[in-house]
Amino acid sequence: MKWESLSAFISMGGYGLYVWGSYGVALLCVVGEIFLVKKRFRTLHKELGLNEKSSI
Amino acid sequence: MILWIIKRDLLLAMRRRADVLTTLFFFIIVVSLFPLGVGPEMNTLRIMAPGIVWVAALLASMLALGRMFSGDYTDGTLEQMLLSPVSLSALVMGKAIAHWLITGVPLVLIAPVLGIQYDLPAESLMVLTLSLLMGTPVLSLIGAIGAALTLGLRGGGVLVSLLVLPLYVPVLIFGAGAVEASAAGLGFEAHFSLLGAFLLVSVVCSPWATAASLRISMG
């Protein structure tokens, strides 16, 4: 195993804030985009009254 | 034919002198406000002067973009231009030249006076004026595309700045850069040849793109 402990993994050699700050926001952006894109598609489906199976 | 358009736009500008003066005063005020914001320290101001004058020129020339086609659009002249046997690109070129004569040239002429406020040396003043002389037509030409695309849209004035300002970046960099280079005792010929290249490219490409945009916006 590359990391000695969980806390070493979290602290990232003292750069934890920056590394996790970057990855955290990246995660937030991706999750946010997925949410918005799906919401738009679902709302449309509801508005149009579609009941297609593949409505992800 | 281009001459007809230029003559007409100049005539209209003469009949509405207030519009021309507004742009000019906007430029003067923006440039004069900066020292109040950053302090009267002459050495700082001298360094910032080219950038400030150039950014103010960018904003001033953009301010007048909205008027470029909107008058012709609301009174139906634009429809006639679209249906003219003369190529629309040529007419657009005329409009851009007129726009430059009305908004660009006054800025170029007043720039040395504003440069004095910032204690620029004589050579820098000259380079500043020349760089504006070469750069402002590019602003009018690129701006024409934005003005044509946002024709008749609500909030078009703000939108046009969003579209056009990023495209002004190279002109800003090399326009202000020329003055800085000359102040630092470096050659500014390279900057000028690049500004000239931008001018050439925009003369070739912009009227065509603007004409296409006008047809899209009217269609």
Add this chain to the structure above:
Amino acid sequence: MAINWFKYASPATFYFLAGRMIPFFTVVAVLLLLVGLYISFFVAPTDFQQSEAYRIIFIHVPAAWMSMFLYLIMAFWAGIGLAFNTRLSSMVASAIAPTGAMFTFLALWTGAWWGKPMWGAWWVWDARLTSELILLFLYIGFMSLQAAIDDPRRADKAGAIIALVGVVNIPIIYFSVQWWNTLHQGASVSLVQSPKMATAMLTGMLIMALAAWMYSIAMILIRTRSIILERESRTAWVSELKEGVTRS
């Protein structure tokens, strides 16, 4: 095998085709992401100069790549839509913009969070970051223009013009900024400048980039489907969907 590509150019066909492709791209994206993250954190060695902070490149570089690729692809499809009047390609172009803008933002954000420990400042007027910022403005301009136009045909075409003008300008802007930066002796350490990058680092970056590609495709496909539904809501095939008729 002969494929009739024109068949897929119809929004209706594309709608169903995309619906079947999305799960595939989603699964591949997730798998690649897992592998990529594993390499990024557990395989790639510690950088002797930048310590662990360099692990940010595993998202920064793919995000920066995607931001540029997606702009090019967006301009390409928008241009095709303008030239050949194919509605579908214009729809794809508008579907690409938000994802592209998201990656541009991510590249900026991660650049800043890397810059703080390395340069000591959140923002440095480095040539790459500055161009990336202008790219973000170009994306925002494209999206705002399309949002301001009610008529979809005009929105497609106007967007195409501004995207193409942007594409012509991107290299000019990039080199201008580069020159401006060297002239003013900007930041000298770059995020991806390590003299010799360990193979594991490179592999990690590439796999993460691939994951970003697959993710983008999935997002773009879903968004294109939404746009198709919005525009075609009155056509016969959408009405068929309403009645619950399923096509395969």
Add this chain to the structure above:
Amino acid sequence: MLTANNLGFSRGNHKLFENLSFSINEGELLLVSGSNGSGKTSLLRLLCGISTPDEGEILWNGAEIRDLGEDYYRVMTYLGHLGGIKDDLTAIENLRISCALAGNEIDEGQAKEALGRIGLVGREMLPAKVLSQGQRRRVALARLLVTHTKVWILDEPLTALDVTAVDMIRQLLEHNLSKGGLVVMTTHQEMEISAVTSQHLVLS
């Protein structure tokens, strides 16, 4: 001959017309009528080439007008319901500039004469903003007096005009038709025009 084949056009999600076909020969008049919002102006804008149809084609002597471009504009005059009149210019300047835009440069004398014939004697040097609605309309219509084009596409040319002016326009149209010209116009007013044939298109 101006031909429209299977034209279809929509504004937003609203279909204005579809499968619209007609053709107009030399010396013929096409009157387009219909209620507000029925697509009269849209049709005229298609016929002159400002807009492109969603479906179908518009041909001038067998060639698509989009491809003809400036060659078509050389033989066509379009007068929209916006006349292209600038408030800050005088009647003469307005007329000369709109003629120049249409590729037909006229001198001050010709412009003055045309304005005189259309009933604007003594008003030539006034800025358009002091003219009445009808007078501004006349300035716009004065273009028809000096133009050499064959195809006239006129959107509501008679609005705001008095009886004498309407009569004058009628004569103008008849003159153009008798020379072998084509006229497409929209109007709410009844007007008797003697033409070789006149067609009436009602949009609903």
